[in-house]
Amino acid sequence: MFQVDLVDVQSDDAIFEGNGWDAVIVVASDLDVIAQDEIKLLANHAKQIDQRIGKTATLLLAPGLAGGRLIVSPVLNAQNEYSDVTVFAKAAREGIAIAKAAGAVKPLLVVSQHSDTRYQYAQQVSALACGQELWQSLEYREAEQTLPAMTAIGLLVTQSCSELLNAVEAGKVLARDLCGTEPERMAAPAFADYCVDAFNGSGLSVSVVDEQEELERDYPLLCAVGRASFCVPRHQPRVVKVEYVGEGEIEKTFLFAGKGVIYDTGGADIKVAGGMAGMSRDKGGAAAVAGLMKTLSLLKPKGIRVIAELGLVRNSIGSDAFVPDEIINSHAGVRVRIGNTDAEGRLVLADLLSHLRIKATSAVNPQLFSVATLTGHVVRCYGGYTAVVENAVSKAQGIGAGIADVAELWGESVELSRLRHDDFAKVNNISGQGELLSSNNGPSAITARGHQYPAAFLINASGLGDHGSHSAAPLPFAHIDIAGSATEGHPLYGKPTASPLVTLLHNAIK
Structure with a gap:
């Protein structure tokens, strides 16, 4: 290290x-x-x-x-x-x-x-x-x-304070390495291997899903994004599963879905006019979550359980690439109509969250999070700050507000964005045939509520919509968009920050 x-x-x-x-x-x-x-x-x-x-x-x-x-x-x-x-x-x-x-x-x-x-x-x-x-x-x-x-x-x-800081810095170094490294050196299989090596001997439970049949069965939306990459072995998708269980009675459970789009070409909705440069940084969410797990393995806080799934995929262009208007069943069994292949991150996260949702229903005091460099809109709104968009259960429990308080004290300030009924209307049953629309067909940066409504899609596509405030099993969920805060400096080649690792750590151990 x-x-x-x-x-x-x-x-x-x-x-x-x-x-x-x-x-x-x-x-x-x-x-x-x-x-x-x-x-x-x-x-x-x-x-x-x-x-x-x-x-x-x-x-x-x-x-x-x-x-x-x-x-x-x-x-x-x-x-x-x-x-x-x-x-x-x-x-x-x-x-x-x-x-x-x-x-x-x-x-x-x-x-x-x-x-x-x-x-x-x-x-x-x-x-x-x-x-x-x-x-x-x-x-x-x-x-x-x-x-x-x-x-x-x-x-x-x-x-x-050095024990805490060295553990945090070890996690941040791992996160920077994963996020900032170019897309061939850190292609999905290599990213997974780097994580496995970094977690070796840590006490974390680590497994990697790499078989195509299993991936296609359990992560159908993720595999749609990576469909054109399966023909290139070094680009094939991976899902890394990591779990930390602290000593003593478990009092809280934290579940993280990390977006690890190794390279985002835009897919069939190809990025043009130089828009692909810097897209090897679209794995910042998975990188930050991996870094968090590294830090936890060193600090070994008691009384908490942390479960993470990292979705690693390349949004490749090719004859087998997925296209808009396709309808794909998510892991949660929701029929999703693809609106724009360049809105691929939410597809990856939806399947990860569906798996985590199932685990959360039997977990002690669960909190679910997605962490992703998701939208250009969040950069338009908040510049270099992180945005948190939470469901009603999370809002009622004050989770987002607590995260914002922690982040402010540790220099990773976040902005709270409220999820509204309009955001659900933007994706629900647009065709009249009952499908959930993944996105509109324009860039998020010029779309009204472009970083808020993806959270509505995630809630419904992952099955979390059945776990709202009035359900038998409410589950708090917060979507964390780090498109503006994952890197600093040059907009395309700036240094990775590992944000919001420190905030997520202190939210868990406070």
Whole structure:
């Protein structure tokens, strides 16, 4: 695993030369809140001759401090009432980037505390931000035979947090590798193999569905998406099943369906005008769920059970490709009319959710989720933020609101979108022949309620519609669209974020 170790340090003496660290990175909203007098005096003295200090991340010559390097990385706009903890993450990334460029391999990260409750996890978020900044793609690491840029990052903290952070970072590294790797190196069978290897010895229960007959029988919508890929062995679909069972009496069960469209050509509704570039990132949902399972296997929280199904498929073009107007029975027995083959992710998720629905009916306090880079519409609406669209059962239980609260504190902020009767009307019985329509035939980005109504399709196509608030067995379900948050930076080639792994983790273990 390509990961920089995060190490707890609980003595201020670590900032001095001779304690094993080779740079000190200070993340602070104001120079005067820095707790270490030596750092505060040096920074304020430097400010008298360089007005950038406290305004932009700056490297100072610091004899006597670790490595002779002091990097002051200011947190800007922390007092703004609309800011969130990502202002600390940004400052930490700027500081670690300077440390790396300066040649540091074992820096000490010092995050000054802030009284505002918005920033109660600023230290942890800053440390994880360093991991995000330092990650390099799997292709690059394999081609260049690189080692991690740093051997360790010390965290000057008042209590132990490295176990949690290292487990989270291990999951995030796995998720970034799976999401960000090109579609041949991480084709569906290779994605499945990478997961199996990553989970080896973890205590997780892992199985892979790879037989065509079984896939076609149990995942008919998923197999429609991948129908033209079966003729190419290295592109054939897979379903990865993973389960974590914590020690003790199980109090809650979490069930996740992860969309892993390895490459989305659009299928017969082919993406044109350069629209295919970046579509190897359409596996971000499955990647994030896989990363979550890795983190759980390391932390081993008690009292919870987590079940995941990852649908891995290539939306290939060819003589056997599925086309609009086909009617296909879902795993739940619902007749689905294909409206647009480029709306393939919801087909994959519907079959996964149908299997999870069956397990949820006998589970203890279940919560079901789908996680997917699903629509361009969510990016139009919310930019780089995640959207959560929940059913009535989930809304009544406050699950979406709880997720939003957790996400805000951990720098993975989400927007809550409400599911309405109009969304069901958009897909129900359009032909008058009783079928469920998978989608309209236009791009989601220009479709009204383009990221909300797919949740209505998922509910009905998976059989969850029979488990509403007034049913004998209500099941809470939330659809999580990460099309805007799964990557950062360049719109096509940006770095994977592993979002919303941290939010899903803390929602489960809180």
